[in-house]
Amino acid sequence: MTAPSRIVYHQRSKMLEVGFPDATYQIAAELLRVYSPSAEVRGHSGAERKLQTGKKHVAIKAIEPVGNYAIRLIFDDGHDSGIYAWEFLEELGREQDRYFAEYQTELKLANASSLPRIPVGHWKPPSS
Numbered sequence: 001m002t003a004p005s006r007i008v009y010h011q012r013s014k015m016l017e018v019g020f021p022d023a024t025y026q027i028a029a030e031l032l033r034v035y036s037p038s039a040e041v042r043g044h045s046g047a048e049r050k051l052q053t054g055k056k057h058v059a060i061k062a063i064e065p066v067g068n069y070a071i072r073l074i075f076d077d078g079h080d081s082g083i084y085a086w087e088f089l090e091e092l093g094r095e096q097d098r099y100f101a102e103y104q105t106e107l108k109l110a111n112a113s114s115l116p117r118i119p120v121g122h123w124k125p126p127s128s
Helices: 029-034 086-094 096-109
Strands: 006-010 015-019 024-028 060-066 070-075 083-085
Touching: 006 060, 015 029, 015 086, 024 029, 024 086, 024 096, 029 070, 029 096, 083 086, 086 096
Parallel strands: none
Antiparallel strands: 006 015, 015 024, 060 070, 070 083
């Protein structure tokens, strides 16, 4: 597969723009994080995949090239072991509606949330 001609992270929207010769995709950092191709997330088989919760506001801190075939994304939650091959980025971009729907279904079945947990006593309402 041909390498993307453009990879840009938009910090404000937390979207990774990946431009291939025939299409450009805007992929949310949250989706990239919860479907990380790392063993930590995927395990060593489909049955071992671990549901990632609390990642709604995750951001990408850095993007590193890996040879001529992939990038490594470093997230602000400390996750940094996923190697995103061009084929996977293209599939994730093309099929992101399906991936997000599957993720939402998995969260619902697990009675979990994409929102981060805030420990008791750590949140204070904004002052008026």
